[in-house]
Amino acid sequence: MAGTTASAAASLPRGAGQRVLVVDDDPRMAELLETTLHLAGYTVATADRGAEALRAHATASPEAPDLLILDVMLPDMDGFTVCRMLAERGARVPTLLLTARDGIEDRVTGLALGADDYLTKPFSIPELLARVHALLRRAGRPGEPDRVLRFADLTLDEGSLRVRRAGRLISLSPTEWKLLHYLMLNADQVVSKDQIVDRVWHGPFDHSVVEKLVSRLRAKVDAQPPALIHTIRGFGYSLRLPAGQ
Known part of the structure; x- marks a missing residue:
C-alpha cells in the first residue's frame, strides 16, 4: 500500500x-x-x-x-x-x-x-x-461530515463540490471534478492513464480521451502558477508542486 x-x-x-x-x-x-x-x-x-x-x-x-x-x-x-x-x-x-x-x-x-x-x-x-x-x-452510517481536500492553494469541497485555487472558484464538469478528486486523493503519487480510465469512467476508453480530459483540467487548475498537474512521461500524471517548491 x-x-x-x-x-x-x-x-x-x-x-x-x-x-x-x-x-x-x-x-x-x-x-x-x-x-x-x-x-x-x-x-x-x-x-x-x-x-x-x-x-x-x-x-x-x-x-x-x-x-x-x-x-x-x-x-x-x-x-x-x-x-x-x-x-x-x-x-x-x-x-x-x-x-x-x-x-x-x-x-x-x-x-x-x-x-x-x-x-x-x-x-x-x-x-x-x-x-x-x-x-x-x-449506507446511512456516516462518520465525519464531508471534508475539504487541500493541496497547496487548491481546495476541493466534497460536500458542495466547489473547487477553488487561491480562493478563486473554478468551474468544472462532473468528469473533470472526478479526475481532480482522484488526483488529490493520490497527491504526490503518479497515476497511469489506465488507472484514470478505471477510476473516473469505470469502463474502457481510449488513452486519447484521458489526454484531452487532463488538458482541459490543467487549463483550468493551472491557469495561474505554479503548475500542479504534471505529466510524468511514460508513466502518467501527478498532482505535485514543481521541484524546489
Whole structure:
C-alpha cells in the first residue's frame, strides 16, 4: 500500500467508531489495514477466512460490522463466493473488494455478485479511506461530515463540490471534478492513464480521451502558477508542486 503526504493526511475523511471487518489472509496487509483504519477513527476486527465473514452476519448482532473489506483470494473460498452467499442471505453490508487482479472481468464479477466497490492492490491510504467513507455514507452510517481536500492553494469541497485555487472558484464538469478528486486523493503519487480510465469512467476508453480530459483540467487548475498537474512521461500524471517548491 502506498503512503501519503502530510498535506494529504490532514484532510483524510475520518470515522466515528463504525465497525469494519477486514478479511485478508496476508498478516502484513491485515495488520496495516487494521492500524490505518483504527487511526482513522474506526473500530476494526480482522479475519483470515471467508467463513468468518459469513459468521459475522449469521445473526442480527449489534456487533455485526458496518462495512466489510474483503480480499478476493482467500484460503477457504474466494471473495466472490462470500459476496454471493451474503447476497443470498439478504445481508446488506457495504463490501469493498481488494484484488491483485487488474482484469475488468474480475471487477465486473465482484460488483455483479454484490460487492459495492473494489480497490486494486497496491492502493493508496487516502483512496482507501475515501472509499470507506463514501460506502458508509451511502449506507446511512456516516462518520465525519464531508471534508475539504487541500493541496497547496487548491481546495476541493466534497460536500458542495466547489473547487477553488487561491480562493478563486473554478468551474468544472462532473468528469473533470472526478479526475481532480482522484488526483488529490493520490497527491504526490503518479497515476497511469489506465488507472484514470478505471477510476473516473469505470469502463474502457481510449488513452486519447484521458489526454484531452487532463488538458482541459490543467487549463483550468493551472491557469495561474505554479503548475500542479504534471505529466510524468511514460508513466502518467501527478498532482505535485514543481521541484524546489
